[in-house]
Amino acid sequence: MRKAIRFFYISIFFIICLIPSLFFFTGDTNNSQAENRVLGEMPKIIKDGKLNLKFPAEMDTYFSENFGFRTKMVNLDAQINYSLLGQSSSPKVIVGKDDFLFYYETLNDYLGRDTLNDKSISEIIKTLELMDEYAASKGSKFYFTIAPNKNSIYPEYMPDKYIKGSTNNYRLLKDKINDTDLNFIDLKSFLLNLKKESPEPIYFKLDSHWNNLGAENVYKYLLWNIGLKTNLVDDPPYIKEKSFTGDIYKMLFPDGNEKDYDFIFNLQKNFSSKRPFQDQDINITTNLKTGVIDLNPGKKLMIFRDSFFNSMVKFVSNDFSKVVYTREVPYPMENTYNDIVIFEIAERNIPLIIKNAPKMPAPIRENVDLTKYIKLDRKNIFFYNVQEDDYFHLYGCYISKVKSSNEEVLLKYKDKIFEAFPILESNIKDDIVKKFGEEFINQGFSIRIPKDISVDLDDFDIYIKR
Numbered sequence: 001m002r003k004a005i006r007f008f009y010i011s012i013f014f015i016i017c018l019i020p021s022l023f024f025f026t027g028d029t030n031n032s033q034a035e036n037r038v039l040g041e042m043p044k045i046i047k048d049g050k051l052n053l054k055f056p057a058e059m060d061t062y063f064s065e066n067f068g069f070r071t072k073m074v075n076l077d078a079q080i081n082y083s084l085l086g087q088s089s090s091p092k093v094i095v096g097k098d099d100f101l102f103y104y105e106t107l108n109d110y111l112g113r114d115t116l117n118d119k120s121i122s123e124i125i126k127t128l129e130l131m132d133e134y135a136a137s138k139g140s141k142f143y144f145t146i147a148p149n150k151n152s153i154y155p156e157y158m159p160d161k162y163i164k165g166s167t168n169n170y171r172l173l174k175d176k177i178n179d180t181d182l183n184f185i186d187l188k189s190f191l192l193n194l195k196k197e198s199p200e201p202i203y204f205k206l207d208s209h210w211n212n213l214g215a216e217n218v219y220k221y222l223l224w225n226i227g228l229k230t231n232l233v234d235d236p237p238y239i240k241e242k243s244f245t246g247d248i249y250k251m252l253f254p255d256g257n258e259k260d261y262d263f264i265f266n267l268q269k270n271f272s273s274k275r276p277f278q279d280q281d282i283n284i285t286t287n288l289k290t291g292v293i294d295l296n297p298g299k300k301l302m303i304f305r306d307s308f309f310n311s312m313v314k315f316v317s318n319d320f321s322k323v324v325y326t327r328e329v330p331y332p333m334e335n336t337y338n339d340i341v342i343f344e345i346a347e348r349n350i351p352l353i354i355k356n357a358p359k360m361p362a363p364i365r366e367n368v369d370l371t372k373y374i375k376l377d378r379k380n381i382f383f384y385n386v387q388e389d390d391y392f393h394l395y396g397c398y399i400s401k402v403k404s405s406n407e408e409v410l411l412k413y414k415d416k417i418f419e420a421f422p423i424l425e426s427n428i429k430d431d432i433v434k435k436f437g438e439e440f441i442n443q444g445f446s447i448r449i450p451k452d453i454s455v456d457l458d459d460f461d462i463y464i465k466r
Helices: 002-026 055-066 070-085 104-111 118-137 169-177 187-197 212-226 247-252 307-316 347-354 426-436
Strands: 093-095 101-103 141-147 183-185 238-244 260-265 271-273 283-288 300-304 322-326 340-346 373-375 381-387 391-398 409-413 416-420 444-450 461-465
Touching: 093 104, 093 247, 101 104, 101 247, 104 347, 118 141, 118 169, 118 340, 118 347, 141 169, 141 187, 141 212, 141 347, 169 347, 183 212, 187 212, 212 260, 212 307, 300 307, 307 322, 307 340, 340 347, 381 426, 391 426, 409 444, 416 444
Parallel strands: 141 183, 141 340, 300 322, 300 340
Antiparallel strands: 093 101, 238 260, 271 283, 283 322, 373 461, 381 391, 391 444, 409 416, 409 461
């Protein structure tokens, strides 16, 4: 009898263990969208005509990400940790007070940790100035703004164990940008003041972005700074409803169904697009419908954006004859033929501004006094020359101990002098660090010269400002 009972329990144990595998082999596994990421694909034993030596490790990863009920089990583990311990089981999520969830990648900004050095901040300023100069050459006005992290606006809901730092990349950049002629719109100061006055939250509890109420107020503030008009009334009526699925919530509870409050405005859609678009589309173009009164006649917008602008498209597109939204990287400045150019980036992504040089022709400099510059030894210049559709793209790094007080990098070919972006392109950064060390990551340059300009990019000199 005991043997029968023992056999029964052992059989039940093995059946329970086999259920996930049975669902794995029958294809009934998980929804990758539930975890907000792409799950691993079935590896191949033969890859590119050769035996795939990484097959065992790849198969282990594939199985661990696709066994049956995985999403439900991850969700159950998260619920237990959240409900009983008030902790996050996801490395991407911080559980805050009053059910607030925060994106872990914003923690360094909050703590003031691993901030950019002075050289990197200066490189960002120079990059923005070159973008501004090019926009002006096309008859456009350039504006730069940063969408604050949620814990920058609601620090009181962060766990007590995290102590807010006295400075971060936003503060460092803002302090330096105020000494330039750049048109910078400070959204952090605006939103902190708005939070004090608003009876409703302006960011989601379960998402990393501002909600519709925050987006509507940000949009009106942007227009006020630019000097443009909107069809929105001063205090448009809205309906508050629990209908929004938060991105951070889905990271923590991939199979959860909790909704967040959002504010729904009764807006008439006055714009159209060539095809239905999704928030994640790289490029979106909208136009006012025929017969709609254009409050900003002739004004066209180009917006370099990220996900913070998702909730703003419905507001912006209702007010302008044409709006082009792009998430392309490198930033396609060459397509700037609009009257207003807005460059928006999330606070946590500030370092990405100097990850890749914007795509635009290098400005030509005339009457340059080269005695104020240091000519670099060619043997200390590590570079690549790549042909693109319309450009010769020259980029690299100068491996030199020469110190410069300025972020100005010039490339001279015969009688032509071009200014480069002081950017070390991301695709060679690891190679530079591996070969020469971290000390040279702030000595990059990147320049695009139109193919209709005759140059020999194997015969050039590079100068940096003294």
